[in-house]
Amino acid sequence: MSAEKLLEIKDLCIHYITEDGTVKAVDGMNLEVGKGETLGLVGETGAGKTTTALGIMNLIPAPPGKILQGEVIFEGEDLLKKKAADIRKIRGNKISMIFQDPMTALNPVMTVGEQIMEVVQLHKKVSKAEAIKHTQDMLELVGIPGARWVDYPHQFSGGMKQRVVIAMALACDPTLLIADEPTTALDVTIQAQVLDLMKRLKDELNTSMIMITHDLGIVAEVCDKVAIMYAGNVVEYTNKENLYRTPRHPYTVGLFNSIPSPDSDEDRLKPIEGLMPDPTNLPSGCPFHPRCPNATEKCARVIPTPIEVTPGHFVKCLEYAPGGLH
């Protein structure tokens, strides 16, 4: 955790205000990403991972989305206070994003070349010929023949589309890359290829990365730090070694226990009991308490705050708070 700070999220709250109620998609989030570091953002569907990413890019669809409070400090400046024109200069340039579903993330009526060129021409002062050259180089970088820049997305397979999206995200040498489940839509062999590619590119270009995933295996492979999210909250936040050696939060422990071990003879999976709460109607106190094996009456009353249990290891659980669970 000694790397120079690149991105700092302070007390970020993003809510979706709908007719059916208010969804606290991100609720009081604090995170840091250092230069060259990779942060894993882990959680179930609906935990607020993608909302966090869109919040950093200032791309929350409004309405219904609203950033209520907080700061997103990138290279010393609060992105949320920037003018639309200024934030556009950062999007796709210094911060770029790899979206979840490669099938829908590319515009079907534009060639992949046009789509990559677009971001190059927006942020770099280059001639058209140079932009085309750069586009072809980017495609080659992700393992697609440069000559295919004139092809349309429907002419590529899913894995190739994802690589096109990655090429697009890397085209302007971003300092921060946000990858939103870059491998979820892909089959396992392609997943491995894409992960290898991203790791290699990260090492070559020294890009910082936020890796959004629900796969703890991917975290172990690529991340330096991990934030575990549950119902809009970061419940545990530490470096990879701490997380895998000494998971503290009952949710994190539950996640690890639910991974089937190849050594044991058990036939059944061990899931965390219960379901994700209704996002418009979160439980009182700690949002995890109805599913938590250690929960007490106090957990239903008191909202926990992040506690630094060992240096650099934050846990949002009353068990570690002064006074404990009772």
Place this chain on the structure above:
Amino acid sequence: MHKYILKRLLALIPVMLGVSLIIFTMMYFTPGDPAAMMLGESAPPEQREALREELGLNDPFWIQYGNWLRGIVLEGDIGTSYTTRRDVADEIMDRFPATLQLAVSGVVVAVVLGVPIGIISATRQYSIFDNVSMFVALLGVSMPNFWMAMLLILLFAVNLQWLPSSGLNHGFRSLILPAITLGTGAAAIIARMTRSSMLEVIRQDYIRTARAKGQVESKVTNVHALKNALIPIITVIGLQFGGLLGGAVLTETVFSIPGVGRLMVESIGQRNFPVVQGGVLFIAITFSLVNLLVDILYAFVDPRIKSQYK
């Protein structure tokens, strides 16, 4: 692509055969005697009978239909008008330029008004602009053309005397009111279609991708979104244009424009069978060709469709 166009053109042949049979049958069973219409009710029966014989109206149905079809296929002769004794093809071609002018100018007005209104409504969904323009569009769809035409004439031709009230003799100026009449109705339909199509597209992931690249909002809307939303918009424009090419009877009547629509209505009144039959065939062909044109345009808008045209 060429093969596809050729296939579509060949497919026109059975369509035209069907259209010809239907229209011929309908005219055959239409009450009223063309000979009586041409000679007047007071003409002696023998004279009428002689004319019926001359026109072949006493032949059996299949003989009449066969003769007509043979004339078209072998000699390219659609028939001769009962009233003017001129070639039906010439009669239609005399009227077609007026109809074409009207159709083109009407569609231009419709597209220029409808598409931008639809785009702005979609990007500002539920804003005042959206609500007002969609309400006006509903009015535009509901308002009868002839009423709109009369109101326009009353205001701009009679009271203000800025524009001519009828005919096509004043060049561009005489097209303005008819074009607005036809264009507003079509614009309303196009605006509503553009809005709903754009609303669907701007929620897509690739629009978010475009924003995430740092693209300006106007380009996101007009380049990334519009091109994806175009297919249904082009379809509606094509249908409107095809319909207008068949003649806008009411508008042509109110503005006294000698177009195909009026020719058809007059000919039906006179039981001028060859002109009606020829006119319907002509309208069916233009409509089919416009449809083909629309289908070809799809391929230029959407590469996925292009790859299917073989």
